[in-house]
């Protein structure tokens with residue numbers, strides 16, 4: 001069967017976007033891995049699925065699959081591309097849409113300058129809900145990491161933006177141990193659902209550099225939920241004021257968060273690269 005798709009990216013975090021409002025495809029982890037393969041398929045960090053809503057007052061259902069086939073709860077860069085996609089494809093005439101994800105909902109707004117503002121909802125900080133194993137909620141946690149060169153203890157924040165994140169502060173993102181600590185922390189036993197791991201360098205009270213080792217993918221050149229989690233961690237640690245410019249290898253995001261119970265607001269670009277068709 002021939003299926004239409006759109007290739008998009010948010011700061012280089014790249015996506016295959018499938019409209020399952022006007023098409024029908026049975027999405028399985030096996031199919032996701034085949035489509036995500038950069039040699040044998042389209043190739044992407046995540047597959048984004050646009051579906052009709054299953055609840056009132058919701059415009060679309062937004063489903064996200066990582067390149068490894070795992071279905072996940074949120075994707076911030078993908079949300080901006082989702083907003084652009086449904087507008088460009090005339091699946092909606094609205095410039096502000098409400099989408100339902102696996103465990104929440106978000107509001108996506110397209111600005112006149114084409115940047116997309118996403119109300120990501122409030123961060124989740126209770127360890128049990130991240131999920132992260134800890135006796136009680138804290139701003140940071142000490143965690144022992146088994147590495148080939150011997151155990152290392154690191155300090156990190158554990159935050160959910162619908163999906164789980166661990167955030168470390170490093171002196172420099174340039175020489176941060178992303179390749180070693182990234183996979184070790186992604187699969188750490190204290191993150192029972194695994195986690196995305198952010199390495200944040202604080203440049204000023206309103207500016208950070210960030211690299212993210214993403215769950216189910218590896219290091220990506222941008223991570224929207226990772227940028228949100230990093231700003232939440234920085235504010236909780238008293239080192240950031242709002243708004244914050246987050247410099248990712250793929251470009252910049254503007255993030256704003258005004259404290260517990262408040263939503264995180266992320267603003268940034270969304271880009272369409274090409275339209276395609278593929279046999280599934």
Ligand SMILES: N[C@H](CCC[C@H](N)C(=O)O)C(=O)O
Nearest residue numbers: 075076077163215223224225
């Ligand atoms: N790898 C993430 C999903 C994609 C997040 C990222 N691409 C973003 O922009 O937020 C996870 O397993 O939770």
